[in-house]
Ligand code: SF4
């Protein structure tokens with residue numbers, strides 16, 4: 001609902017990017033005066049963040065009206081990387097895209113254009129819409145080796161119990177912590193994530209841990225690097241990066257061997273417990289100590305504290321799934337949650353589903369079919385890159401497999417790749433491991449279009465056409481990936497920017513009118529919101545809604561497995577082939593994968609795998625710690641945010657720094673076997689003396705965009721020294737993002 | 748009128764910087780000018796159990812903090828207090844604030 005105060009009108013809405021960049025789903029109040037947004041702050045009567053707001057939301061006015069924002073379509077008039085652009089009209093931009101894309105479809109088939117999204121925004125919805133209308137099955141997130149961010153978490157939940165889960169902070173209840181059914185967990189484990197990042201990695205805001213702690217929850221932190229919350233936790237485990245799998249197995253070992261399990265839950269709702277218990281016998285705490293460097297006493301203590309608490313919950317951070325066997329690690333954590341009886345109970349880990357099962361950003365095959373139909377999905381899966389090779393790529397997420405795409409771009413086999421549609425993805429500055437290889441593979445394509453809010457290194461180096469995307473107060477969209485259904489609605493216009501939906505809708509209509517039967521984006525959004533019974537306009541007034549208790553969409557906790565709310569057939573149990581939490585996993589068995597837990601030393605380099613190399617490169621490089629103010633590669637040009645986290649740093653332990661004669665603020669090289677990059681030293685005891693932490697995705701928009709500088713990416717980007725192609729047997733899992741060896745010296 | 752204060756339960760401050768940016772937005776302060784600025788303090792004490800390292804964040808109200816006078820006139824709480832993601836900031840009369848402080852292990856009070 002919108003209120004008018006003097007000449008300022010306050011609009012309430014959800015805040016799903018562009019802008020904050022994240023997957024937050026928070027509610028905000030956008031104040032508009034004379035056609036301009038003058039203030040953005042949190043919305044008190046929204047259940048998720050209750051008036052609070054992250055720095056990125058609070059800096060929206062600087063983001064929207066930034067002088068460097070992309071304001072109109074442009075076409076490249078020099079060579080790629082030369083930074084020569086010409087302003088063109090939207091008509092001309094659409095004409096060019098339509099013509100080039102139709103030519104490519106005719107000559108090489110629509111599958112030869114890759115449609116690549118970034119994280120953040122609602123972009124998964126519109127980019128799949130465009131790709132499918134055009135006829136390409138190759139929708140993906142290029143650069144994200146092995147779907148390494150969030151997809152393993154989704155997929156592991158899907159195979160284990162048909163759904164993924166998050167700690168219960170009453171986020172699915174309209175009255176939140178006041179709901180009488182809700183309970184604070186006795187123990188909550190924060191595993192590899194940073195609390196003060198806010199809510200960037202959806203379904204969960206770091207600060208909800210604090211809400212829980214104020215209500216009596218005790219926190220356990222598992223993180224190689226000391227975080228603020230580690231210093232407030234009752235127990236802190238500091239594993240060697242990439243060994244989370246060993247810890248998870250040892251926890252299973254302790255819990256099963258000591259009988260600290262929920263027998264009633266296992267008997268009724270799980271299958272394969274005896275085989276699981278048998279298999280994990282070998283993974284003793286002593287064994288895990290050698291691998292993970294965590295003393296066995298602490299491993300035992302952690303397992304006992306978690307298993308004896310009722311309820312207890314676990315939040316799984318991105319690094320846990322980012323490593324090569326990410327899927328396997330997450331599956332084992334799900335096994336732990338289930339056998340301790342913490343699944344879908346108040347204060348445990350609750351199953352996450354979008355309200356009313358409304359979807360525009362399809363995560364699973366099931367959702368793709370809901371939106372696009374089984375026939376189209378079957379057809380699209382035939383040529384989808386990686387689907388023939390990896391069972392989970394084929395069966396779970398509709399994305400093409402990123403590592404296989406790069407192989408195919410290089411070899412042209414089984415068919416050549418001719419173009420890239422890049423939307424909200426700055427992979428050359430951000431996630432692409434082996435960055436040079438990604439650049440080399442993409443630099444000579446016939447057609448590249450980038451849709452973004454600012455000029456990026458990726459757009460400079462690759463694009464033929466650059467289109468300006470609208471930020472959230474400039475667009476109509478829906479937030480519905482989990483939790484409340486929110487709408488985002490257009491209250492202002494900025495220059496010639498168009499929303500990702502408008503752009504893709506218009507182009508899809510030109511390419512394939514049959515695929516776009518709606519007259520407008522709003523009409524289509526209303527259609528997609530049908531399961532909720534609301535029209536788009538009704539939701540603009542309502543702002544947000546959660547489905548009522550017992551609704552058949554199964555989006556309201558608790559104990560939905562007892563009530564038949566999880567399965568399509570209405571039977572009790574879980575959405576798996578057997579209806580149980582499959583501790584012995586029949587899906588994995590059917591795909592020829594190991595249905596029970598196993599351990600593989602997953603880092604290609606390290607003290608265990610390459611002891612000789614470890615002598616020459618004595619430090620383990622971790623990357624990707626979250627910033628409270630910068631979202632991945634975004635926001636470097638927003639003054640209010642940049643001044644809170646101004647420099648591309650590397651965090652070094654004082655001992656390490658002293659040994660190398662490095663002082664705080666010195667420029668240093670970080671060198672590994674694949675090359676080196678430069679950072680500013682931040683000397684701090686929060687990192688282990690044998691490790692360093694490199695915040696990812698740095699580029700300097702204030703420097704030259706022209707190649708070879710390209711905003712400094714080749715100087716700063718840590719991913720140049722991390723290989724790709726380390727996905728696990730399911731096709732997921734992201735390589736040694738925090739497991740490469742390196743040395744550090746003064747520049 | 749009794750003096751007002753901004754109470755910061757800094758034991759709970761996570762270092763999210765929302766207060767700093769909320770304040771800048773409210774006052775249109777340019778880059779470099781802060782009404783409140785967040786500082787990180789890291790201390791090492793080998794004798795501390797569990798973790799020898801302690802990380803504290805503390806938002807420092809500067810001379811440009813006016814306790815959000817304009818918002819107060821509209822009956823709204825200060826921008827930082829509303830935005831704080833840890834809910835560790837409070838505003839009121841000094842007397843009210845010292846009552847709250849009684850229950851906080853580590854807090855600081857800024858008065859104006
Ligand atoms: S009370 Fe207002 S002026 Fe003072 S620090 Fe908070 S936001 Fe800034």
Ligand code: SF4
Pocket residue numbers: 759760761762763764765766767785804806830831832833834835836
């Ligand atoms: S908003 Fe609150 S938690 Fe965040 S830095 Fe400021 S005082 Fe700390």
